[in-house]
Amino acid sequence: MKTIKAFAVSLLLCALTIVGLHLYSGRGFSAEGKAGTWVSDAKSQSGSTLKKMAADENAVLIFGSSELRHGQGSGFHGDTIFDGADMDPIYVGKAGYQSLTHAITLGAVGSQAANKKAVLIVSPQWFKENGVKSTAFEAAFSEEEYIALLENPDISQETKDYINGRLQNIMADNETMSEKVKKAREWYQPKDDNTAEQLGWLEQKKADFHKVLLEEKNNYKVMAEALMDGISNHRSKESGAKLSQATWEQLRKEAETEGHKLSDGNDYGMFDSVYKGTYQTLIANGKHKNPKYTLDSMEFSDLECFLSICREEGIEPLVVILPFNGYWYDYTELMAEERSTFYEKIRCIAEDYGVQCADLSGNEYTEYYFEDNSHPALKGLVDLNEAIYEFYRKDKTE
Structure with missing residues (x-):
């Protein structure tokens, strides 16, 4: 009898736990506070979470890769700058997320974006022959978001066909993923009754x-990761303050001061600790020469796909062009003239789609701009965040 009672109590507790988890996770996150700038696979791959966050009229979807994580807690990252501001950023992505992944996510959640603005931070390191690596894409792939894209009537069949073709190519050697995608198309892609x-x-x-x-x-994954990372599931503020020009000028002064401490001991425009810990040995051994970037990269087509989805969803995008670290890439023998052709092609694509660019490519040799060979820091982060904020404020009259 005691055993039966114990089992019944355990079953009841289990049921209550499941119900509690469901209710807790179902509340979703607000874009306000730290949840917005929280960098998480779980958040980025949960379409239902992103839809709830994007319903905030002050929210801006910000798609990027590893630069979203670098500089956290430095005072120049969005997690500090936008804390308490009138704009609520929603970071989507981390290392390995590129245009194709972001296109799928936007096609899944864009219809719920109240603000109808989105930012894509484009890293020049993305433009290798095949674009995103298959392993990186598969790790970032969200079946939930892919299904929502297939079901979205706003997205043209042409765009869906392009994405389906890319998935077939990228996942050709992964039978499990290929079967998931095939089943998703069979179950969720709208069908013509006549055919x-x-x-x-x-x-x-x-x-x-x-x-x-x-x-x-x-x-549940979002909830579990949030609990582990100390991200709260509630609104942290009632109203936000506008960021003035004086704010950005002060941040640049602080970045200059910090840069003197962190980056004056090497000739490669990066943090001294990073240079000594990684790059000094690589340079001494002549490593990482002649990186294989190409103007024929599939990434350019994926970028166009992202912009097509913006157009089909009625979303105004901002394309941010990050710079190469000029000192490092001179060492690798990818010279300035060749680097400029990548920036120009990105600009031309944006122009073809009538899209605004925040072009930071002129900062390849700007002092205190990089943490390492590619990621913006200090002044670089200030410029990045100011460009995003000015895009958010554009057309606002209050």
Whole structure:
């Protein structure tokens, strides 16, 4: 009898825990406070979480890669600058996230974006022959968001066909991922009654259940990672303050002061600690010469796909062009003239789509601009965040 009671109590506690987790995770996160600038796979891959955050009229979806994490807690990162400001940034991505992943995410959540603005931070290091590496793409891939993209009536069949073709190519050597994508298209891509059979009743129920299960699982992941990282699940402020020009000028002065302490001991425009810890030995051994970037990179087509989705969703994008670290890339023998061709092609694509650019490419040799061979820091982060904020404030009258 005691055993039965103990089992019943355990079962009840388990049920209450599951219900509690469901209710807690279902509340979602506000874009206000630290959740917005929190860099997390779980958040980036949970379409339902991002939709709730993007419903904030002051929120801006900011898509990027490893630069979103670098500089956290430095005073120049968005986690500090935008804390208490009138703009609520939503960081999407981390290392390995590039245009194609972001295109899928935007196609999944863009219709819920109240502010109808999005930022794509473009790193010149993305433009290798095949674009995003298959392993990086697969790690960043969200089945939940891909399904939402397929179901989104705003996204053209041409755009979906492009994405499906890229997935087929990238996942060619991964049978498990290929099967997931194939099943998703079979279950969730809208069908023409005249040319394709509709799902049977049982198959439709399986598809519906699978989608709900994915969303719940991703919500739990967000909750678990947030708890581990100390990210709260509530609004942290009622109103935000505008950032003035004086704010940015003061930040640049502080970046200059900090740069003297951190970056005056090497000739490669990076932090001394990073130079001594990694790059000094590489340079002494003549490593990392002749990087394989190409103007024929598939990344350019993926960038166009992202901008096509912006157009189809009625979202105004800002393309931020990050600079190469000129000192480092001179060492690698990717010279300034060749580097400039990548910037120019990005600018031309943006112009073709009528899209605004925040072009930071003129800062390849700017003092105190980089943490390492590529990631912006200090003045670089100030410029990046100011460009994003000015884009947010554009057309606002108050």
